[in-house]
Amino acid sequence: MLRSHNCGELRKSNVGETVQLCGWVDSYRDHGGVVFIDLRDRYGKTQVVFRPEEGSEVHIEGRHLRSEDVIQVAGEVVPRTEKDVNPKMVTGEIDVRVRELKVFSKSKTPPFEPRTQDLPNEELRLKYRFIDLRREELRKAMILRHKLTKLARDYFDEQGFLDIETPILGKSTPEGARDYLVPSRVHEGEFYALPQSPQIFKQILMVAGYDRYIQIAKCFRDEDLRADRQPEFTQIDLEMSFVEQDDVLSMVEGLLAVWMKELRGVDLQLPLPRLSHAEAMERFGTDKPDLRFGMEIVEITDLVADSDFGVFKNVVGSGGRVRGLNVKGVGDRYSRRVLDNDMKNLVGEHGAKGLAYFKVVGGKLESSIAKFFNEEQQKAIVERMQGEDGDLLLYVADQPDVTSAALAALRNHLGKDLELYDPQEMAIAWILEFPLVTWNEDEQRWDAEHHMFCNPFEEDLEYFVTDPSKIRARSYDLVCNGYEGASGSIRIHDTKIQQQVFDLLKIDPEEAEERFGFLLEALRYGAPPHGGVALGLDRWVMLFSMYDNIRDVIAFPKTQKASDLLSGAPSEVDPKQLRDLHIKLDLPK
RNA sequence: GGCCCUGUAGCUCAAUUGGUUAGAGUAUCGGACUGUCGAUCCGAGGGUUGCGGGUUCAAGUCCCGUCGGGGUCGCCA
CATH class of the missing domain: 3.30.1360.30 (GAD-like domain)
Structure with missing residues (x-):
């Protein structure tokens, strides 16, 4: 190990020990004689001191350290006099008196410093993401993200869920969002699609008998971005068999209670408030009301x-x-x-x-x-x-x-x-009974509101012929502070009802077979009643860390035009790569 | 695709109603300083005002186009 301690752990009790620290130069204060360096790593900051009497070479080298140089220092932990204690730092009661210095790498003058108060514009932050990620705020967000994920994995493990991976290279199903396509080299002229969600695979897992499935799943949607939408994002995706709606809801509520307890120290009142979709629209005008x-x-x-x-x-x-x-x-x-x-x-x-x-x-x-x-x-x-x-x-x-x-x-x-609410508060509730379908005026047909495998209420089946807009679905959204934090439904496992839905959506059997026949076929071989939900992990990290955009809780996010300013993606490719894929470009002028 | 905001020194910002040599803080470089912690003090360098065109005696400022970033509507089962 190149270090004996990290930069956040030395205390008064370590006084007298000889230690090695490694880290980045956060700031320096050169008094001509004595030189102070705040040394930073992911755990915190420690002040290290260069004094002329410790040896001229080390002292001279210390005077030339600049922001973001990466160094190793060895020396003795010394106490500070009472007036020199810095109460703002947990390590503020001690210094490390440097006897030896090793400069691992000098840094170019950084475009901005991680300790800056005035944040530069987002373009620069994204281009130099490796510097932005050194900032305490972003580091906290990454840590919070890790904790939310870890707590979720542990919780679902305790509940008997199996983490099962589903493919990234899948079949394009032209419903919903636009797909990101990946050309196949082996199958000339054919394409994979990146998953918009693991929806179909997780239902197939239910048919296969894996009655409690969980996955932290990357999802991809080629649509325009928003503050709370990235082209690739992460869902905590789950599916359960032999359950009814309430079972899924309370399973998710259990996770939220764990999150609130562990991260906020709050006992979440369960069950969460529940509103019908109709009621939400009536009282708040939206299906994702801010209930604060x-x-x-x-x-x-x-x-x-x-x-x-x-x-x-x-x-x-x-x-x-x-x-x-x-x-x-x-x-x-x-x-x-x-x-x-x-x-x-x-x-x-x-x-x-x-x-x-x-x-x-x-x-x-x-x-x-x-x-x-x-x-x-x-x-x-x-x-x-x-x-x-x-x-x-x-x-x-x-x-x-x-x-x-x-x-x-x-x-x-x-x-x-008007600041009508406490920004710390998290007002979480379920929105239930979404309409199964909505009328698409442009196309003059019914569209699925959630998706076409969503189970309608039995008592509403009569409306299939009389008034489809009145059919309520067994679907549910979880809303928090005006954001959709989760969405799911009880699925159809009865092929007759599935056919009714297809008929209503004007999807003919042949078309259905072509698009997702593999799911329909699976459902014919013994499908258990099942349902599930997916939580938007990025949004929950954003909510818990009180950011108002998800870029700040994603290590390497993309811009509104879906480019990665750090790597330069997307980019043109070598003509040979296109030839291998039999792709010819036909670009607008 | 529409609408709105935005782009001036490495960075954060200023620049009167269109008017002299585009300023300040910070960073950088040099100097001073032995207890600072946003160190301080002295000095220096640093600009194609995103890019292209136009109006004007004169454009950072007005107009048109374009590129980048952000917000939002459409879109996102």
Whole structure:
């Protein structure tokens, strides 16, 4: 070993010991005589001291050390005088007095230093990821990620789950997200696809009798990125046989309880709150509500249908709804400019054509459009909204889905802007009973909401013929602070029901065989009732470490355009490689 | 694909309404200093204002295009 201790462990009790430390020069302070170096490794920092009387050569070399040089020092642990103790460092009670110095490697002047307060822009951080990863914040995130993963593996192991790997090179199934394709050299003109999830394989494992499966699985989706979406990401993927929905939910809840206990020291209240999809849409306008604060959506369609306000009246007349939010006590906080521009634009991004607003004054409404509502209507609105003097009431009038999307966005914006919640809090809940299918207006057909192997409620089977939009699925999402943290369902194991679903989705038998016949075939050889769920590991690390993007919890993330600025991927390849694969490029001009 | 933000010294930022030689902190280099811990003090070097075009007597600043980064809508079963 090149070191006897790491840089985070020496204490007063080590005084007098001769030690060797290795690490990176975090900072240096040269007083001409005495030179101080903060030596850093993954475990912490220790101050090492060069004094002229320890030998001129070592001292001179010490004076030339610069940020990020990698060195080994040998010397004696000495106590600091009381006034020199640094209470900000756990190793602040001691120094290592350097007798010998070895410089393993000098560093070029780094583009930024790991100890910097002013973070450089993300482009630079990604290009020099090896330096960014030296920062304490990122190191903490990596450690937290390790802990979440380790706790999950241990938990599922205790519950009898088997960790089984599934292929990375798989078959393209053109449902859902765009596939990342990998050309086959051996099979000319044919392609593998990287898995969007191990979905089909884990169901086949259930058929094969491995009734509790778990995998920390890399998944790939070639879609546009977001703050919480990377082209490759990690799922904690599991599947269980001979279970009902509640069994899967409580299994996941058990994991969350472990995480909360071990990482936050909190006893998670179980079972977690459960909301139906319909209820979530009604109260929060979204299937992934941020439940850290209230400010729920309230409907006033019935109260304004007869008002003199043309906008509301017309919307109601054409089947629309008028819904809004009561923003408590901020009647004067937002200027008309903010309301008419910023907030209107925000709801506009979600299709709303306008934003109506009132201030509650003396139990009535005040605003430029208040005159269109008679006293009775005003009082009814205030009462419905539970309005008190000084409240701000905001309304969107439009088709139902537009009011939901617009008000959900507005609610999230206001919650953050008004700091309506404790950022430390984690509000976790299940969203249940998603619709099995949604109508695709462009294609004029029904699309699976979750996926096509998702089991409908038996009591809803009659709606297959009468009104497919009413069929509820045995599917469930776990939401936390407005993020989808897990998603799963009980699967279909009955071939008759599976056929009904295919019929509804207009997937003809031949097509079904071609796309995923191997799963359908497996299901014909004795399929147990089964279901499962996948947790987005990156998002949970992000939530537990309170970042607002997942790049900060991934060691080597990609940019919004899916490139890796560190390695330069993607990149052109040698023409010979393309020839081997029989690929000719046909690029846009 | 749409919309919004952004790009000035290695880094973080400034630069009045379009107007003189584009500044500051930090980093780097040189010097001073024997107890600092964001060390301090003195000095020096460091710029194709992302790139290309245009308007103008004059462009970091205005216009068009383009590239990179970020946010978001579409998209993501």
